[in-house]
Amino acid sequence: MDIDLSSTDLAFQQEVRDFLTTNAYNNGTDYAEWRLNWFKLAREKGGWDVTKWPEKFGGPGWSPTQHYIWEQETAVAQTPWDLPFGLSMLAPVLMSYGNKEQQNRFLPDIRDRKVNWCQGYSEPNAGSDLANLKTKAVLSEDGTHYTVTGTKIWTTLAHIADWIFCLTRTSDSGKKQEGITFLLIPMKQAGIEVKPIITLGGAHTVNMVHLTDVKVPVENRVGEEGKGWGYAKGLLAHERTGLAGISKSLAALENLRKQAGEVKRGNGTLLDDPSYRAKLAELEIDLLATEFTELRSLASAANGAEPGPESSILKLKGTEIQQRIQKLTVEAGGIYSAAWGPMPVGHLFARGGMSGYLSSRAYTIYGGASEVQRDVIAKNVLGIKKSQSK
Amino acid sequence: MNFDISSEQQILQDSVDRFVQDHYELDKRQLLVLTEHGFSKENWQTMAELGWLGVSVPEAHGGFGGNEIDTMILMEAFGKGLVLEPFLASTVLGAKAIADGGDEALKTEMLPGVVEGSRQLTLAYAEAQSRFDLEDIITHAKSDGQDYVINGHKSMVLHAGSAQQIVVSTRTSGGQADKAGISLFLIDADAPGVEITSFPTVDGQQASEIKLEGVRVSSTRLLGELDNGYELLNALATAGILALAAEAVGAMEILYKDTVSYTQEREQFDHALSDFQVLQHRMVDMFMEYEQCKSLLYRATLEVVQNSAGAQRSVHALKYYVGKMGTFIGENAVQLHGGMGTTEELRIGHYFKRLLVIDAQFGNSDHHLALFAA
Numbered sequence: 001m002d003i004d005l006s007s008t009d010l011a012f013q014q015e016v017r018d019f020l021t022t023n024a025y026n027n028g029t030d031y032a033e034w035r036l037n038w039f040k041l042a043r044e045k046g047g048w049d050v051t052k053w054p055e056k057f058g059g060p061g062w063s064p065t066q067h068y069i070w071e072q073e074t075a076v077a078q079t080p081w082d083l084p085f086g087l088s089m090l091a092p093v094l095m096s097y098g099n100k101e102q103q104n105r106f107l108p109d110i111r112d113r114k115v116n117w118c119q120g121y122s123e124p125n126a127g128s129d130l131a132n133l134k135t136k137a138v139l140s141e142d143g144t145h146y147t148v149t150g151t152k153i154w155t156t157l158a159h160i161a162d163w164i165f166c167l168t169r170t171s172d173s174g175k176k177q178e179g180i181t182f183l184l185i186p187m188k189q190a191g192i193e194v195k196p197i198i199t200l201g202g203a204h205t206v207n208m209v210h211l212t213d214v215k216v217p218v219e220n221r222v223g224e225e226g227k228g229w230g231y232a233k234g235l236l237a238h239e240r241t242g243l244a245g246i247s248k249s250l251a252a253l254e255n256l257r258k259q260a261g262e263v264k265r266g267n268g269t270l271l272d273d274p275s276y277r278a279k280l281a282e283l284e285i286d287l288l289a290t291e292f293t294e295l296r297s298l299a300s301a302a303n304g305a306e307p308g309p310e311s312s313i314l315k316l317k318g319t320e321i322q323q324r325i326q327k328l329t330v331e332a333g334g335i336y337s338a339a340w341g342p343m344p345v346g347h348l349f350a351r352g353g354m355s356g357y358l359s360s361r362a363y364t365i366y367g368g369a370s371e372v373q374r375d376v377i378a379k380n381v382l383g384i385k386k387s388q389s390k
Numbered sequence: 391m392n393f394d395i396s397s398e399q400q401i402l403q404d405s406v407d408r409f410v411q412d413h414y415e416l417d418k419r420q421l422l423v424l425t426e427h428g429f430s431k432e433n434w435q436t437m438a439e440l441g442w443l444g445v446s447v448p449e450a451h452g453g454f455g456g457n458e459i460d461t462m463i464l465m466e467a468f469g470k471g472l473v474l475e476p477f478l479a480s481t482v483l484g485a486k487a488i489a490d491g492g493d494e495a496l497k498t499e500m501l502p503g504v505v506e507g508s509r510q511l512t513l514a515y516a517e518a519q520s521r522f523d524l525e526d527i528i529t530h531a532k533s534d535g536q537d538y539v540i541n542g543h544k545s546m547v548l549h550a551g552s553a554q555q556i557v558v559s560t561r562t563s564g565g566q567a568d569k570a571g572i573s574l575f576l577i578d579a580d581a582p583g584v585e586i587t588s589f590p591t592v593d594g595q596q597a598s599e600i601k602l603e604g605v606r607v608s609s610t611r612l613l614g615e616l617d618n619g620y621e622l623l624n625a626l627a628t629a630g631i632l633a634l635a636a637e638a639v640g641a642m643e644i645l646y647k648d649t650v651s652y653t654q655e656r657e658q659f660d661h662a663l664s665d666f667q668v669l670q671h672r673m674v675d676m677f678m679e680y681e682q683c684k685s686l687l688y689r690a691t692l693e694v695v696q697n698s699a700g701a702q703r704s705v706h707a708l709k710y711y712v713g714k715m716g717t718f719i720g721e722n723a724v725q726l727h728g729g730m731g732t733t734e735e736l737r738i739g740h741y742f743k744r745l746l747v748i749d750a751q752f753g754n755s756d757h758h759l760a761l762f763a764a
Contacts, residue, residue: 127728129658154729199732200724200739264519266567275756327717330746331754334521335546338597338747340590345545345599346518354592354746358739361724362732369728371668 005065013069019045020077035080039113050111052088057095057107064298075247083157086110086117090165093182097223097231106184118187120152120166120209121232127154128372130167131176131229135211137168137183139218139225146170146183146221148214154366158194158207161187166211167232170225182228184220185211201359202340244318246294250287252325256280259349260332270332279331283324290317312373312381319363319370326357393688399463405440406467409433414471416737422474423594427552429474438507443481446629447489451501458629458691462636469640472737472744474595476510476549482633483548483626484511487557491574491613491622500555500576512553513626514544514600522753524559524623525569529602531560538562538575538612540583540605550598551588553579557626558602562617569620574613581605593744627752628694628705634748635687635712641741641748642683642716645723646676648738652727663726672722679715686711706762713755716745 005013023041025034042048046060051070053059062070091110094103109115126133135150148168158164164185171179187194191214196204223231257280263270270276294314330337333353336346340354364370378384395403413433422430437443445460447453454460461482468477485504488497488511503509520526529542540560550556555576564571579586583605588598614622650673653663663669690708693701720742724731731738749755 122729125657127658129660132658198734200734200743202734263521265521266523270521273756273760275760330750331756334754335516335750338546338591338593338750340592345589357746358592358743361721362729364725365728365732370725371666374668 005069009065009069012066013073016070016073019048020073020079024078025080036113038080043111050087050091053091053111054095057091057103058111064295067298068295071247072250075251082113083116085119085156085161085165086115086163089119090117093165093222093231093234096234097182101219102184102222115163116157116161118155118158118161118164118209120155120164120185122154123151124153128369130232131180133167133169133180135166135168137170137181137216139170144218146181146216146218148183148185148211148216150211152209152211153206154197155194155207155209156205158187158209159196159204163187164209165222167228177229179226180228180232181225182222182231183216184222185214185216189214191215199359200361201355201357203355203359244290244294244314245322246287246291246314246318249318249321249325250291252322253280253284253287256325256328256332259329259347262347263332263334276328276331279324279328283321283328286317286321286324290314290321293317312368312376315367316370316373322363323357323360326353326360329353330357395459395463399460402460403463403467406442406464407470409436409440410467410471410473414473416740419472419474419740420594423590427549428590428594428596429476429549429552433473434475434507434510437475437477438505441505442477443507444485444501444505446481447485447501447505448497451489451497452505453485453489453501457695458632459695461629461633462687462691465633465636466640469637469642469744470644472594472641472740476512476552478630478633478637479512479548479553480504480510482629483513484553484555484557486629487511487513487574487613487622487626488576490625491619492576493610496576496610496613509555510549510553511555511557512548512550513557513630514547514550515559515623515627516545516547517543518545520545522757523567524627525572525620526567527559527561527572528566529558529560531562531573531575531607533562533609534606537606537608538573540575540577540602540607542602544600544602547598547600549596550579550586550600551596555579556584556600557613558600559619559623564617571617572619572623573616574619574622575607576611576613577602577605577607581607591747593747594740595747628702630752631705631709632687632691632694634751635683635690635708638712638716638745638748639680639684639687641744642676642680642719645719645738645741645745646673646680648736649673649676649723649726652730656728669726672726676719676722679718683708683712683715703762706758708758709753710755710758710762713749713758716749717755720745 023038039049047058048060050059051062051067055061087110091107094106121130123133123135135148135152137146137148139146164187166183166185168181168183169179170181173179191212193210195208197206197208198204199206260270260276265273297314329349330353333347333350336350337354339345422428441454442464444453445456445464449455485501488500500509504511515524517528529540529544531538531540540558544558556579558575558577560573560575561571562573577584583603585601586598588596591597653669656663686708690704693704723738724742727736727738730736733739
């Protein structure tokens with residue numbers, strides 16, 4: 001065991017820093033153009049545009065330490081916005097379970113950030129109990145296409161997506177987890193209706209998606225009919241690690257310290273307030289521990305292990321930490337955190353604080369609610385089985 | 391020892407419960423939020439006719455002559471409906487400032503209008519730098535003949551955009567954070583030099599920033615004693631805290647009860663959510679903390695009414711506990727409602743937001759814990 005960076009790692013860290021500094025966004029230039037060019041340049045570095053993809057599919061083949069360095073450096077640098085749905089959620093499924101044609105058809109556009117994907121999993125009656133999903137897909141008699149009807153909910157950015165990857169029900173017999181089929185469906189077509197859901201933070205990011213008699217060619221099915229649950233489960237584990245956001249939280253905590261230092265309190269600042277300081281310290285200690293839990297998980301992934309049930313720890317801890325940072329931002333804003341909208345009252349950060357905090361309440365609900373994550377750990381990690389009633 | 395309310399208070403409670411039931415269904419409320427001043431003039435008149443706007447005003451000036459217990463009954467019910475009308479700003483804070491601090495002539499001039507609902511008041515106490523310290527005041531008032539001239543800036547003033555008069559805390563002597571040297575004045579909202587900028591708050595209510603530039607006010611508009619206004623200001627803050635805590639307790643009741651019924655209706659994994667013990671225990675905790683808040687509310691309110699020695703500490707304890715547990719109950723109500731809890735569609739999110747704003751007013755939970763421990 002060793003936590004010092006080797007000279008090779010230090011050289012890599014410098015290389016990453018140089019890349020990020022050289023290619024930082026200059027105010028006044030065209031953002032969209034810069035963004036696409038950034039990914040192009042990252043690609044030329046040898047897969048830095050798809051850091052988590054395996055080498056076989058164009059990824060950089062980094063060690064866990066290199067991944068960690070990348071996370072740390074990009075958390076504090078300005079990088080172009082990116083969405084995880086195609087890149088980190090669908091792509092691994094296509095790589096593992098899609099056929100060659102599907103990989104050639106979809107992966108390049110995902111990599112080029114040309115096509116936006118959204119995730120069609122949850123339904124009004126299938127939230128934590130995802131396997132309860134009812135969106136029906138019926139195979140035509142000639143076996144050429146499915147007809148899909150149902151409702152998906154909490155679909156993030158469905159209103160800007162070109163495609164949706166969907167879990168659908170093709171059979172009602174057997175266990176709920178059986179009879180689920182993984183389909184890829186274009187969004188811009190008759191029979192698909194997207195309705196916005198406004199959340200507590202006042203934002204429109206999630207939607208309800210109604211599918212009515214949508215025809216999906218059978219070549220858009222990933223893997224076998226009825227096996228979609230197994231494919232999605234692997235993908236959920238990916239989603240859960242991705243949600244921990246430790247490096248970002250470390251940067252956010254630093255930022256929060258700066259903000260609290262601007263808040264006057266008596267003769268000093270909020271940082272002189274013992275109870276506020278103690279809360280910042282507790283948060284930092286949790287982050288130090290979680291950072292290493294993530295490193296340990298990264299290291300085991302590097303040895304070829306799929307992210308397993310232990311990734312639930314990261315989702316739980318990571319999202320709770322994010323929420324606490326948001327809460328402390330609201331507390332730092334004091335009375336001004338109560339102001340809503342663009343009114344320039346109080347400290348600048350106080351304006352977005354409450355909205356950020358309210359939005360963060362969803363972090364412990366989506367991607368598997370915290371209560372369900374704890375069930376997963378109890379069952380799969382601790383091995384607790386239901387006892388037979390006597 | 392008796393925690394029952396009187397038969398008169400029972401009548402008050404029945405009538406306010408009926409008012410909330412009739413006028414404060416969520417859809418109706420959200421339409422009111424979008425109106426110019428964010429509340430209903432008709433509701434305001436109804437409140438006047440029912441005598442509520444004069445609940446704390448002495449009978450000699452047309453009021454009901456009630457005490458903090460009557461206010462508590464009203465505010466708890468308002469909390470259950472997320473009532474928008476500026477009762478806290480005008481009756482609890484503004485009318486009390488005049489009733490306790492004004493001379494007879496001023497009371498005769500101002501209070502009947504407050505009771506009838508034709509005059510709306512508010513209190514401007516916070517400033518950009520003050521955080522939660524009432525005594526941290528830069529806005530100053532300078533004597534000039536029979537008048538005072540006020541210059542400064544007041545922040546987050548509740549419903550100032552629709553008020554006719556504003557109670558303003560000013561510094562007439564001493565240093566920025568001294569408790570001595572504070573004086574309260576009643577100024578007209580439309581007086582020359584008063585600039586009011588209004589904006590919505592997180593909970594659908596309205597507040598304002600107020601710039602005061604050379605605002606001239608007669609010395610007859612002084613509330614309380616010159617330079618010794620802190621005691622009155624703190625009494626107003628205490629009244630505000632008791633009222634907000636009562637409102638918070640009403641909101642908490644809705645949150646925990648809605649959660650209990652939702653988890654019994656919602657099925658996942660072939661069970662009602664309420665079958666899961668981990669959720670049952672969470673709801674038991676929400677219920678327990680709601681009851682504890684109510685106990686501290688009764689304790690602080692009764693001690694203030696009876697002017698007990700420990701009243702101030704109990705008020706700190708109350709505001710600390712209500713702030714902390716309001717967040718706990720609100721966060722868990724959202725969590726147990728799952729995705730639906732994070733939307734604007736269900737009412738629980740709106741109650742949660744109100745509790746968050748209540749924590750930020752008159753000092754948050756950290757502030758009052760520190761004062762309690764001091």
